[in-house]
Amino acid sequence: MLGNSPTRYGTVAMTLHWLIALAVIAMLVIGKIMADLDNDDPNRFTLIQLHKSAGLTILFLTLLRIGWRLTNAVPPLPASLRTWERWAAHSTHFAFYALLLTIPLSGWTIASSSSSGIPTVWFGLFEVPNLPGMQDEPGRKDLHKQAEEMHELLGNLMILLLLLHVGAALKHHFWDRDNVLKRMLPFTRT
Numbered sequence: 037m038l039g040n041s042p043t044r045y046g047t048v049a050m051t052l053h054w055l056i057a058l059a060v061i062a063m064l065v066i067g068k069i070m071a072d073l074d075n076d077d078p079n080r081f082t083l084i085q086l087h088k089s090a091g092l093t094i095l096f097l098t099l100l101r102i103g104w105r106l107t108n109a110v111p112p113l114p115a116s117l118r119t120w121e122r123w124a125a126h127s128t129h130f131a132f133y134a135l136l137l138t139i140p141l142s143g144w145t146i147a148s149s150s151s152s153g154i155p156t157v158w159f160g161l162f163e164v165p166n167l168p169g170m171q172d173e174p175g176r177k178d179l180h181k182q183a184e185e186m187h188e189l190l191g192n193l194m195i196l197l198l199l200l201h202v203g204a205a206l207k208h209h210f211w212d213r214d215n216v217l218k219r220m221l222p223f224t225r226t
């Protein structure tokens with residue numbers, strides 16, 4: 037079923053969830069590797085282009101996902117959940133959407149305010165424009181530095197949130213033995 041049902045997520049929501057999850061984990065790893073490379077390392081340019089292309093794709097998929105979520109009722113959480121657990125689940129999900137928007141946007145700001153003049157070419161296919169006004173002086177250098185700090189900080193927050201989220205999903209599955217994980221897993225019954 038493409039859409040969500042009252043008991044489980046549909047194909048569209050599940051595909052977007054797992055695609056974005058895998059891409060974000062790969063991006064966190066690539067980002068950390070890239071940041072540790074010397075400026076003259078020949079792999080740096082290729083990795084940064086790959087990182088920028090995949091990151092912009094995540095931004096696009098996140099906008100689709102938010103649109104889908106707003107137009108498709110989400111299956112309600114099990115009635116057995118306590119108030120704090122519901123609050124924790126909703127806050128974590130909101131924080132995920134906020135990070136999925138602000139991490140790519142801060143990355144795009146780094147690329148747009150760079151002095152290198154290297155364009156962002158989406159998987160080698162077409163050039164993605166810089167965000168407007170980000171090459172303007174004075175202030176370009178400060179903006180670039182702040183965006184780099186913000187991108188790193190938000191990436192670290194994403195790692196923490198992922199650990200919390202995976203921990204909560206496993207707790208639901210193995211401890212509470214409810215359907216919370218299963219309803220987001222393909223090829224399972226709830």
Ligand code: HEM
Nearest residue numbers: 063064067068070071088091092139140143144146188191
């Ligand atoms: C969900 C999407 C993204 C994630 C999870 C992510 C994650 C990261 C991480 C973890 C780093 C290393 C930070 C550090 O430790 O210093 C990084 C660096 C960077 N990211 Fe992203 N990023 C994303 C999207 C983007 C996008 C869309 C762009 C640009 C269009 C971008 C451009 C950059 C640049 C230019 C760097 C710095 C590379 C360097 O100079 O060393 N990122 N990213």
